[in-house]
Amino acid sequence: MRTVLLTGFEPFDKEPVNPSWEAVRALDGQRIGDDPARSAIIVARQLPCVFGAAISGMVALLDELKPDVVIAVGQAGGRTEMSIERIAINVDDARIADNAGAQPIDTTIATEGPAAYFSTLPIKAITRDLREAGVPAMVSQTAGTFVCNHVFYGLMHALAQRGHGGTRGGFIHIPYLPEQAARHPGAPSLALDTLIAGLRVAVATTLNTAADVREQGGQLH
Amino acid sequence: MRTVLLTGFEPFDKEPVNPSWEAVRALDGQRIGDDPARSAIIVARQLPCVFGAAISGMVALLDELKPDVVIAVGQAGGRTEMSIERIAINVDDARIADNAGAQPIDTTIATEGPAAYFSTLPIKAITRDLREAGVPAMVSQTAGTFVCNHVFYGLMHALAQRGHGGTRGGFIHIPYLPEQAARHPGAPSLALDTLIAGLRVAVATTLNTAADVREQGGQLH
Amino acid sequence: MRTVLLTGFEPFDKEPVNPSWEAVRALDGQRIGDDPARSAIIVARQLPCVFGAAISGMVALLDELKPDVVIAVGQAGGRTEMSIERIAINVDDARIADNAGAQPIDTTIATEGPAAYFSTLPIKAITRDLREAGVPAMVSQTAGTFVCNHVFYGLMHALAQRGHGGTRGGFIHIPYLPEQAARHPGAPSLALDTLIAGLRVAVATTLNTAADVREQGGQLH
Amino acid sequence: MRTVLLTGFEPFDKEPVNPSWEAVRALDGQRIGDDPARSAIIVARQLPCVFGAAISGMVALLDELKPDVVIAVGQAGGRTEMSIERIAINVDDARIADNAGAQPIDTTIATEGPAAYFSTLPIKAITRDLREAGVPAMVSQTAGTFVCNHVFYGLMHALAQRGHGGTRGGFIHIPYLPEQAARHPGAPSLALDTLIAGLRVAVATTLNTAADVREQGGQLH
Numbered sequence: 001m002r003t004v005l006l007t008g009f010e011p012f013d014k015e016p017v018n019p020s021w022e023a024v025r026a027l028d029g030q031r032i033g034d035d036p037a038r039s040a041i042i043v044a045r046q047l048p049c050v051f052g053a054a055i056s057g058m059v060a061l062l063d064e065l066k067p068d069v070v071i072a073v074g075q076a077g078g079r080t081e082m083s084i085e086r087i088a089i090n091v092d093d094a095r096i097a098d099n100a101g102a103q104p105i106d107t108t109i110a111t112e113g114p115a116a117y118f119s120t121l122p123i124k125a126i127t128r129d130l131r132e133a134g135v136p137a138m139v140s141q142t143a144g145t146f147v148c149n150h151v152f153y154g155l156m157h158a159l160a161q162r163g164h165g166g167t168r169g170g171f172i173h174i175p176y177l178p179e180q181a182a183r184h185p186g187a188p189s190l191a192l193d194t195l196i197a198g199l200r201v202a203v204a205t206t207l208n209t210a211a212d213v214r215e216q217g218g219q220l221h
Numbered sequence: 222m223r224t225v226l227l228t229g230f231e232p233f234d235k236e237p238v239n240p241s242w243e244a245v246r247a248l249d250g251q252r253i254g255d256d257p258a259r260s261a262i263i264v265a266r267q268l269p270c271v272f273g274a275a276i277s278g279m280v281a282l283l284d285e286l287k288p289d290v291v292i293a294v295g296q297a298g299g300r301t302e303m304s305i306e307r308i309a310i311n312v313d314d315a316r317i318a319d320n321a322g323a324q325p326i327d328t329t330i331a332t333e334g335p336a337a338y339f340s341t342l343p344i345k346a347i348t349r350d351l352r353e354a355g356v357p358a359m360v361s362q363t364a365g366t367f368v369c370n371h372v373f374y375g376l377m378h379a380l381a382q383r384g385h386g387g388t389r390g391g392f393i394h395i396p397y398l399p400e401q402a403a404r405h406p407g408a409p410s411l412a413l414d415t416l417i418a419g420l421r422v423a424v425a426t427t428l429n430t431a432a433d434v435r436e437q438g439g440q441l442h
Numbered sequence: 443m444r445t446v447l448l449t450g451f452e453p454f455d456k457e458p459v460n461p462s463w464e465a466v467r468a469l470d471g472q473r474i475g476d477d478p479a480r481s482a483i484i485v486a487r488q489l490p491c492v493f494g495a496a497i498s499g500m501v502a503l504l505d506e507l508k509p510d511v512v513i514a515v516g517q518a519g520g521r522t523e524m525s526i527e528r529i530a531i532n533v534d535d536a537r538i539a540d541n542a543g544a545q546p547i548d549t550t551i552a553t554e555g556p557a558a559y560f561s562t563l564p565i566k567a568i569t570r571d572l573r574e575a576g577v578p579a580m581v582s583q584t585a586g587t588f589v590c591n592h593v594f595y596g597l598m599h600a601l602a603q604r605g606h607g608g609t610r611g612g613f614i615h616i617p618y619l620p621e622q623a624a625r626h627p628g629a630p631s632l633a634l635d636t637l638i639a640g641l642r643v644a645v646a647t648t649l650n651t652a653a654d655v656r657e658q659g660g661q662l663h
Numbered sequence: 664m665r666t667v668l669l670t671g672f673e674p675f676d677k678e679p680v681n682p683s684w685e686a687v688r689a690l691d692g693q694r695i696g697d698d699p700a701r702s703a704i705i706v707a708r709q710l711p712c713v714f715g716a717a718i719s720g721m722v723a724l725l726d727e728l729k730p731d732v733v734i735a736v737g738q739a740g741g742r743t744e745m746s747i748e749r750i751a752i753n754v755d756d757a758r759i760a761d762n763a764g765a766q767p768i769d770t771t772i773a774t775e776g777p778a779a780y781f782s783t784l785p786i787k788a789i790t791r792d793l794r795e796a797g798v799p800a801m802v803s804q805t806a807g808t809f810v811c812n813h814v815f816y817g818l819m820h821a822l823a824q825r826g827h828g829g830t831r832g833g834f835i836h837i838p839y840l841p842e843q844a845a846r847h848p849g850a851p852s853l854a855l856d857t858l859i860a861g862l863r864v865a866v867a868t869t870l871n872t873a874a875d876v877r878e879q880g881g882q883l884h
Binding site: 297298304316338339365369436438439441 | 521528531536560657660
């Protein structure tokens with residue numbers, strides 16, 4: 001049985017909830033796939049919205065769980081769709097303070113690390129399958145420069161240093177929940193049920209897709 | 222027992238479904254309110270997305286059902302929230318053809334009618350109660366110039382000509398469903414359950430609110 | 443020689459300038475059109491961003507100047523194009539205080555006035571000519587519910603009470619200037635030269651167009 | 664005298680002009696700075712909007728001109744501000760065909776190249792100085808995945824392979840011109856004069872700034 005680690009974040013930016021944690025916690029312990037040879041069990045864990053501690057928490061989970069797939073999930077208030085991130089970049093540049101009060105500007109995440117890592121999830125296949133399942137989704141070319149990108153980069157850097165061992169990793173940004181959007185006039189949202197269904201699709205597609213499909217998912221700029 | 226008429230539209234603009242009809246049909250026959258003196262029964266009906274026929278269909282429903290409250294509901298693809306419309310204007314100006322192929326430009330809906338009618342629903346109280354219930358909502362200053370505004374104007378004009386008889390009327394625009402947004406990259410959506418819950422709130426607030434509350438709901442421009 | 447009154451507003455909402463005043467003042471005293479029988483002189487005046495006083499200022503200008511055409515211009519921070527307004531509605535609903543500290547909510551502008559007035563400018567011809575001149579432009583279905591709509595409604599109500607006397611009136615919303623947008627990350631803008639050129643087009647088209655053209659300019663919602 | 668190479672693109676995507684070429688050509692031959700020790704001469708050149716040929720054109724210009732600073736400029740239709748790009752990524756993923764008909768999907772730009780290169784321009788200082796000069800500007804976290812990102816990556820890869828030799832390079836995306844936006848309802852724009860003034864600021868700031876300033880310019884997501 002394979003193990004899929006899903007991480008969500010604690011609330012930040014004065015929000016009472018974080019949809020990423022609400023969605024992944026609902027999937028904790030669930031089995032994906034009927035074929036015993038290909039099926040997997042989901043383990044959901046929460047990470048702090050804190051530079052540094054979020055990555056060390058992620059690394060500890062890699063050591064503890066030795067997952068086959070890791071999908072870190074985070075809130076992207078203002079986005080309309082599930083955003084399958086393409087790339088993590090080696091910089092922290094915070095517009096607001098994290099939950100520990102730190103606000104780094106233009107600092108490097110890993111001094112010896114490369115400028116960026118590409119997701120090793122099948123991002124095009126996930127986007128295609130989400131849309132076919134009726135879940136609004138897109139490939140995103142930037143995960144920003146806050147704690148989400150920080151954890152995404154830290155995850156990919158840790159996997160690269162371990163030689164991956166076959167573990168695939170990536171990041172998915174999700175919109176506000178409707179009850180959050182109700183306090184942010186004009187903000188889009190997706191319902192928790194939609195997010196949970198979408199993350200199940202993302203996990204299943206990853207488990208079933210060795211090489212990503214060639215479908216458009218770029219941006220002109 | 223009071224009667225609340227909810228209308229939704231048939232699909233248009235190449236969509237296979239119209240969320241307005243999906244939402245109101247789910248409420249057909251439901252009773253709102255426990256107090257027999259104040260409770261009401263919902264009747265849901267579909268209108269064609271056709272200039273002229275949509276208004277004559279609405280007028281026939283007023284004659285048949287003699288409702289105490291009428292809320293016409295329509296799809297607003299691209300909006301993020303339930304939009305409680307403030308005003309209907311006396312013009313048709315169609316960017317696309319309606320379902321019968323007509324595309325009027327700058328024609329008057331009612332030759333002898335006034336330039337506009339204000340909704341007689343408690344639009345501020347509905348917006349407040351939707352947000353408190355966790356449903357993204359806003360007051361909207363324009364219902365556009367297509368069949369939605371057409372029906373809204375036709376409804377208010379018919380009620381005005383009858384001296385209202387106490388019947389209150391208005392219009393609510395709703396976003397795409399997620400499965401529609403999944404085919405329109407970048408488009409926001411609300412889940413059907415959220416829309417149904419929101420319309421129940423709108424009906425209940427209308428039934429319980431004689432005079433609207435004074436809360437901000439305007440736009441600078 | 444005909445007279446065209448262009449009004450702009452004083453700055454509001456903490457801005458140091460108001461592009462509407464900067465643009466119209468640049469046109470003060472200019473003559474539009476070579477044909478003496480059709481040409482006109484522009485008079486530019488400033489209005490306060492104050493409920494009530496803005497309308498009484500406008501009415502005083504109508505009495506003083508007896509203009510043939512009146513185009514009130516106002517700032518619409520966040521819009522991308524010159525917005526030719528279609529309709530003024532009989533309500534004040536302020537999201538911020540005006541320059542005198544007043545913040546009316548859902549109050550009627552003219553107690554005995556109709557719900558709305560349509561612009562009597564050739565809004566479709568203006569939009570067409572602006573685009574042909576390379577100026578981004580659109581027909582707008584709402585002028586909001588702040589002082590801009592207030593003045594627009596007050597203007598049209600005053601003209602209606604006077605039986606118009608042939609005077610045509612309307613409202614054009616314009617975006618921020620670039621130097622304002624530079625302080626509002628993400629905000630669109632148009633250069634002052636573009637705005638001035640655009641207002642000249644709007645005046646010339648109005649002078650030369652008796653009946654508006656039938657071109658699409660509506661919104662689905 | 665130092666040399667600053669500014670490149671613009673030929674028109675693409677059915678546009679008759681490309682604002683990047685219109686803006687840089689206006690600066691060709693201009694001298695920036697009064698101090699002979701620090702001043703520079705601008706050389707402007709056009710690149711084809713073609714995968715592969717755009718990079719080989721850029722590399723030939725590096726060989727020919729041996730510039731001290733290279734700023735590649737490209738059109739970003741739909742953006743509101745001058746966007747100072749932070750990072751170029753090693754992937755082509757085209758939503759439309761380039762001017763030679765090619766439409767690569769998820770292909771690597773440089774097989775042996777790293778996942779990404781950071782701009783070596785002082786992106787924060789440029790953004791700050793543009794805003795102070797009244798030019799709307801932002802730091803952008805993604806240059807997309809079309810020919811603009813392609814050239815940006817190719818430029819930085821070529822400079823890295825040569826050991827830079829002190830040459831600094833980066834990319835700036837600019838909005839439509841107003842006359843383009845006039846054909847794309849809703850699209851923002853900046854005037855050509857504003858773009859030219861902005862590029863002069865970007866060049867001057869680069870010449871005068873050894874180490875970038877620490878100012879916020881990140882995104883939450």
